[in-house]
Amino acid sequence: xxxxxxxxxxxxxxxxxxxxxxxxxxxxxxxxxxxxxxxxxxxxxxxxxxxxxxxxxxxxxxxxxxxxxxxxxxxxxxxxxxxxxxxxxxxxxxxxxxxxxxxxxxxxxxxxxxxxxxxxxxxxxxxxxxxxxxxxxxxxxxxxxxxxxxxxxxxxxxxxxxxxxxxxxxxxxxxxxxxxxxxxxxxxxxxxxxxxxxxxxxxxxxxxxxxxxxxxxxxxxxxxxxxxxxxxxxxxxxxxxxxxxxxxxxxxxxxxxxxxxxxxxxxxxxxxxxxxxxxxxxxxxxxxxxxxxxxxxxxxxxxxxxxxxxxxxxxxxxxxxxxxxxxxxxxxxxxxxxxxxxxxxxxxxxxxxxxxxxxxxxxxxxxxxxxxxxxxxxxxxxxxxxxxxxxxxxxxxxxxxxxxxxxxxxxxxxxxxxxxxxxxxxxxxxxxxxxxxxxxxxxxxxxxxxxxxxxxxxxxxxxxxxxxxxxxxxxxxxxxxxxxxxxxxxxxxxxxxxxxxxxxxxxxxxxxxxxxxxxxxxxxxxxxxxxxx
Amino acid sequence: xxxxxxxxxxxxxxxxxxxxxxxxxxxxxxxxxxxxxxxxxxxxxxxxxxxxxxxxxxxxxxxxxxxxxxxxxxxxxxxxxxxxxxxxxxxxxxxxxxxxxxxxxxxxxxxxxxxxxxxxxxxxxxxxxxxxxxxxxxxxxxxxxxxxxxxxxxxxxxxxxxxxxxxxxxxxxxxxxxxxxxxxxxxxxxxxxxxxxxxxxxxxxxxxxxxxxxxxxxxxxxxxxxxxxxxxxxxxxxxxxxxxxxxxxxxxxxxxxxxxxxxxxxxxxxxxxxxxxxxxxxxxxxxxxxxxx
Numbered sequence: 001x002x003x004x005x006x007x008x009x010x011x012x013x014x015x016x017x018x019x020x021x022x023x024x025x026x027x028x029x030x031x032x033x034x035x036x037x038x039x040x041x042x043x044x045x046x047x048x049x050x051x052x053x054x055x056x057x058x059x060x061x062x063x064x065x066x067x068x069x070x071x072x073x074x075x076x077x078x079x080x081x082x083x084x085x086x087x088x089x090x091x092x093x094x095x096x097x098x099x100x101x102x103x104x105x106x107x108x109x110x111x112x113x114x115x116x117x118x119x120x121x122x123x124x125x126x127x128x129x130x131x132x133x134x135x136x137x138x139x140x141x142x143x144x145x146x147x148x149x150x151x152x153x154x155x156x157x158x159x160x161x162x163x164x165x166x167x168x169x170x171x172x173x174x175x176x177x178x179x180x181x182x183x184x185x186x187x188x189x190x191x192x193x194x195x196x197x198x199x200x201x202x203x204x205x206x207x208x209x210x211x212x213x214x215x216x217x218x219x220x221x222x223x224x225x226x227x228x229x230x231x232x233x234x235x236x237x238x239x240x241x242x243x244x245x246x247x248x249x250x251x252x253x254x255x256x257x258x259x260x261x262x263x264x265x266x267x268x269x270x271x272x273x274x275x276x277x278x279x280x281x282x283x284x285x286x287x288x289x290x291x292x293x294x295x296x297x298x299x300x301x302x303x304x305x306x307x308x309x310x311x312x313x314x315x316x317x318x319x320x321x322x323x324x325x326x327x328x329x330x331x332x333x334x335x336x337x338x339x340x341x342x343x344x345x346x347x348x349x350x351x352x353x354x355x356x357x358x359x360x361x362x363x364x365x366x367x368x369x370x371x372x373x374x375x376x377x378x379x380x381x382x383x384x385x386x387x388x389x390x391x392x393x394x395x396x397x398x399x400x401x402x403x404x405x406x407x408x409x410x411x412x413x414x415x416x417x418x419x420x421x422x423x424x425x426x427x428x429x430x431x432x433x434x435x436x437x438x439x440x441x442x443x444x445x446x447x448x449x450x451x452x453x454x455x456x457x458x459x460x461x462x463x464x465x466x467x468x469x470x471x472x473x474x475x476x477x478x479x480x481x482x483x484x485x486x487x488x489x490x491x492x493x494x495x496x497x498x499x500x501x502x503x504x505x506x507x508x509x510x511x512x513x514x515x516x517x518x519x520x521x522x523x524x525x526x527x528x529x530x531x532x533x
Numbered sequence: 534x535x536x537x538x539x540x541x542x543x544x545x546x547x548x549x550x551x552x553x554x555x556x557x558x559x560x561x562x563x564x565x566x567x568x569x570x571x572x573x574x575x576x577x578x579x580x581x582x583x584x585x586x587x588x589x590x591x592x593x594x595x596x597x598x599x600x601x602x603x604x605x606x607x608x609x610x611x612x613x614x615x616x617x618x619x620x621x622x623x624x625x626x627x628x629x630x631x632x633x634x635x636x637x638x639x640x641x642x643x644x645x646x647x648x649x650x651x652x653x654x655x656x657x658x659x660x661x662x663x664x665x666x667x668x669x670x671x672x673x674x675x676x677x678x679x680x681x682x683x684x685x686x687x688x689x690x691x692x693x694x695x696x697x698x699x700x701x702x703x704x705x706x707x708x709x710x711x712x713x714x715x716x717x718x719x720x721x722x723x724x725x726x727x728x729x730x731x732x733x734x735x736x737x738x739x740x741x742x743x744x745x746x747x748x749x750x751x752x753x754x755x756x757x758x759x760x761x762x763x764x765x766x767x768x769x770x771x772x773x774x775x776x777x778x779x780x781x782x783x784x785x786x787x788x789x790x791x792x793x794x795x796x797x798x799x800x801x802x803x804x805x806x807x808x809x810x811x812x813x814x815x816x817x818x819x820x821x822x823x824x825x826x
Contacts, residue, residue, distance in 0.1 A: 326719075329723050331719055331722055331723055351722075351727075351728075354725065355725040358723060358724060358725030359725065362723060362724075363719070363720065363723045365716040365719065365720060366716070367716055370715045370716045370717060371715075371716035371717050371719075371720055372717055373721075373734075373735050373738075373739065374549055374739065375548065375549060375550075375738040375739055376734075377548075384721075384724065384726075384734075385724045388724060388725060388726060389725065416545050418547070418548050418549065420549065421547070431720070434724075435720075438724075
């Protein structure tokens with residue numbers, strides 16, 4: 001008998017703009033010890049589906065229109081709020097993308113665990129503490145006897161997610177719902193968390209619902225997969241059949257959107273060097289409890305970039321890759337070293353002296369929601385660099401803006417619209433348009449696709465590739481995602497703790513990585529099910 | 534400049550301002566507040582047309598008369614028409630409210646934006662200056678200035694504006710500090726925009742929402758301040774009147790002629806209510822969190 005059986009679930013949101021059907025006629029069932037992966041892009045209703053089961057949707061505007069959800073003979077959808085409260089955190093536990101939102105920052109981890117332990121298991125404080133330590137040990141927290149008295153902020157993101165999982169286990173739940181639990185984590189950490197969830201599932205015979213936008217993650221962890229799009233079920237089946245033999249067009253499209261393969265690299269031996277970086281170091285001053293300290297974000301980095309080349313920069317969060325990118329553009333002035341751009345030294349120039357170079361070096365940012373001024377139309381955003389650098393006369397500005405929009409694949413009719421009226425992918429196109437407006441020779445792209453859905457991600461990557469070839473751009477492409485880098489880049493640099501640990505041509509690195517860290521990164525990235533397609 | 538032949542094909546976007554305007558119009562209290570303000574302002578501006586009496590025209594025979602058909606709100610002890618005096622007083626009160634707030638707005642926004650964007654030592658210096666002025670006991674400051682320079686309407690604007698900008702500067706500074714972290718500011722730097730253009734084109738337009746709200750809430754507090762100063766006898770000189778000075782006079786004769794206190798008080802309260810409702814409505818309309826539903 002299945003542990004959870006959801007039948008014909010439909011949920012709608014009633015807003016003043018009308019009724020939105022968020023979930024339409026979704027059915028699935030789940031056995032103990034099984035993992036169901038729910039995959040879909042943002043707005044597909046994958047989270048709404050699970051939140052509805054637990055009565056966690058704000059109502060109004062949300063309304064459950066029809067369906068049933070049998071959880072060991074109880075219909076969750078008919079339960080009162082107080083009955084649901086007994087089930088939530090007791091028989092069904094949840095973990096979220098950002099563990100910090102569910103941990104109280106003012107309470108030690110221990111206190112946050114001991115109280116519910118005493119309540120759920122009716123044990124003394126001392127036993128509860130011992131139990132909490134055992135749980136922390138089980139989820140892989142080192143030295144739990146000491147760390148149990150730490151505050152949440154003293155843990156790294158991955159460790160915090162482990163703590164969350166330990167807390168989810170307190171009541172010995174039968175079902176664990178994990179909503180994008182690894183999305184905010186680095187690839188190597190993500191791998192560890194996935195392994196942990198798998199191990200706990202086997203050991204406790206847990207049923208797991210794993211919600212993710214990432215097919216690679218789903219391929220690794222799920223037994224059954226449900227693919228959703230715009231509230232509808234697209235496809236449902238075992239993970240193997242879905243990945244090897246997808247039946248629906250949308251699933252195929254999702255699978256095809258995963259960047260794979262590499263681009264053919266032309267011979268660069270005759271090309272000239274555009275950018276030459278030597279001994280570049282960027283330090284930050286820190287004040288820690290009155291003590292002056294220094295943090296070296298970029299440590300003695302050197303590399304060169306040829307004209308027309310796309311150089312990948314890979315590393316985990318905190319490795320200094322974004323700081324390196326900003327130092328190259330003098331947005332964060334480097335502390336020492338040299339950056340020679342087309343024969344001219346950049347380091348040490350003030351903002352006035354930088355202006356002629358600003359035209360030639362541009363940047364594309366990660367978050368398309370933060371990188372555009374919400375009060376400016378597309379026209380204003382794209383015209384600003386043209387006018388600033390005297391690249392267009394008053395009469396020709398509009399024509400040039402329209403051409404730019406053609407270049408990045410935006411319909412001309414949108415020229416008077418504002419950023420908030422666009423999707424993430426379209427916004428990123430605007431941001432790319434702004435970066436190439438001044439016809440720069442060098443562009444830094446800092447994680448430009450990591451905030452986007454996979455199908456959009458693919459379109460943006462193809463746009464970048466197109467622009468690189470068309471305008472003979474040199475690009476430094478910063479990313480944490482090795483598959484994306486492999487798709488786009490000629491060479492790859494791997495960065496760790498502020499240092500470049502390995503530089504090699506893409507395929508060389510892929511087939512024979514030298515550095516230990518590169519090997520670890522590679523093994524965390526590739527899911528065999530996807531690679532063997 | 535957009536050339537004509539293209540323009541007709543473009544879809545017109547709705548800016549955040551237009552969105553806010555649509556939301557504001559749906560807020561009944563705010564709309565009523567706004568209408569009321571417009572009516573009051575028009576009445577005050579058109580005082581000579583609306584009322585047949587002059588504000589200093591006395592009728593000593595009549596003395597303090599109760600409201601009647603000839604004098605809708607009655608007359609004061611000198612037989613001056615109260616309705617007329619309230620309208621003329623409103624001119625002063627509203628003008629003090631607007632101009633002093635404008636002064637506060639200009640100084641506060643510029644000061645706060647520069648401090649917030651510059652950061653570091655400049656920020657520390659500028660904000661410590663704000664703290665010092667904050668710490669001065671305001672009333673002593675006003676009384677001193679009034680005693681030294683005499684009673685003067687212009688001085689009143691400067692004094693009130695010079696106090697109210699402090700909070701404005703703090704609000705703008707914290708807004709700018711938050712905005713400064715966003716990538717579009719970095720993008721503007723990497724385009725090579727000058728600091729002043731970044732502040733003018735990118736920071737201030739995005740920080741202005743809370744400022745507008747605070748402005749609508751500053752106007753009533755400025756009007757109250759003026760009323761208070763006039764009540765103390767330091768503000769407006771007779772025969773000119775403001776709502777504050779009318780209330781002050783009304784208090785003296787409260788027991789015999791209560792309407793001399795009630796009507797100016799009612800007028801002041803009504804305007805303050807209207808401004809506060811409008812301010813609340815603006816706050817809700819401009820709040821980004823509500824714009825996402």
